[in-house]
Amino acid sequence: MTTRPIVASLIALLATASAAKAKPPTLDRLFPPGAQRGQTVAVKATGSFDHWPVHVWSDGPAIEVKAEKEKGQLSIIVASDAKPGVHWIRLSDEEGATSLRPFLVGVLPELVESESKDQPNIALDHSRVTINGRLGKSNDVDEFSVPMKKGQLLVAAVDANRLLGSPMDAVLQVASTDGFVLAQNDDDRGFDPRLTFEVPADGTYLVRIFAFPATPDSTIGFAGGDAYIYRLTLTTGGFLDHGYPLAVARSDPGQVEAHGWNVPETAKRLAVVADGNHETASLIHPDFANTVDIRLVAHAALIEQEPSDRDHPQAIPVPSTVSGRIAPARDQDVFTFPAKKGQTLSLLVESESLGAPLDPVLRVTDAAGKTLNDVDDSGKEHDVQLAFTPPADGDYQLSIRDLHGHGGERFVYRLTIAAPDPDYTLTLKADRLTLTPDKAGTLEVAIERKNGFKSPIEVRFDGLPEGMTAPSVRSEPGKDTEKTVTLSLTATAMAAATAPSGPFRVLGRAVDGAMVERPARFAIEGLSATTDQPWLTVLKPAAPKAP
Structure with missing residues (x-):
């Protein structure tokens, strides 16, 4: 009796079972989460990958990514002229695609912290570096020894929660070699700390980072885990706070x-x-x-001019955007603007979202000095937004100050005043669409009409591969489609045979005086960023059943 037919049958059965259980890939994070311009780095992709190697997509030619032979290993080549900041990477296979994950490009030399962490601290040979690290377990503290000279100004900045989605509320310290804390920060940019430290004497100083959970839980002590990744930039060179x-x-x-x-x-x-x-x-x-x-x-861009107080208000047109600064402490900037009775104006004061420490208070008064509106925070952020409807024609005053009476060079704001134009936004309910060849796929799109936008909106796919049947749909005010539409997509036999995959867009087009076209966007998983490039996967046709 031969065993070969049995073995062959078992192999075929296992292969069939494996294929049936195969799932789309998932990508939780990349480590290191960034690299210097002009460098090539080995990166570990953490997630699940039933099929390897995967295909890799990035948001531009400046980032070239290759899947290596070993599962989960990527090689990322960063062009020398790549734009510093956040770039996006997505992995895919024949079953589907991952969510987008960020990869940060920097300009300083970079260091990747050793996963073993055999040494209690890592000694750096210079003070201009970006460190890619991970607080890998509870009570983890990463410490770096930095040589510096008297009079130098060290800037230390962490990117973790805001740009990488790390679930950490980090704390940053500078300490002497005997452990005395000389500087500390934990909330300069949301949960991401940044501090400056003027070096009092030549020597070596310790830079420490540790964290608590960004979402408070029952954790006692410092938090850590595989997801607690960060980038720590240390420099005694130039570092920008804002442009003015x-x-x-x-x-x-x-x-x-x-x-x-x-x-x-x-x-x-x-x-x-x-x-x-x-x-x-x-x-x-x-x-x-x-x-x-x-x-x-697109309108007037102005700069606040001193004096701008109650006795000397600065006249600004509508619409306009004004850049201002609350300095010194207890400063108050006052502007005057024209308005018509019943014609609503939108007033927006941005500061916290720009990384500034200002907590603005916006007050609107009439010509007699009567307070009509007094607004502090709008939602979770300290930025202020107000829809102001004038009770009469005339000139009105608005003032901006800090809630706590603080002020200084960094206490900047951007004031925008304009009549709100009718507009709309489109939001995708998913950023990935998987299409079975013999079935229609659907994608739901939410529509928010703003400021009385009443025109019909045509919503359609854009940038699909050849061989797709994708009719547009129409959103009509006052009907069932006013707030939500559902797009339908079918693969023709030609498309099903090639099983294409790739990014596409969903666009809205409406006419309200002028053509108004808007892309549909999706909130990227675990981050505040959005994308207008969802992903399509067309599955391969099922193999014919054996007779």
């Missing part, structure tokens, strides 16, 4: 002042380069370890 003004006219962006620490004379003014239709432009300069964004606006 905070907004410029798109038609004439010009230059802005560089504000931060260790700003060299040659980089005190930086050119703003408008890129396509983007709402912001990044300030990038080789003398700085980071970048900041400047808003591009």
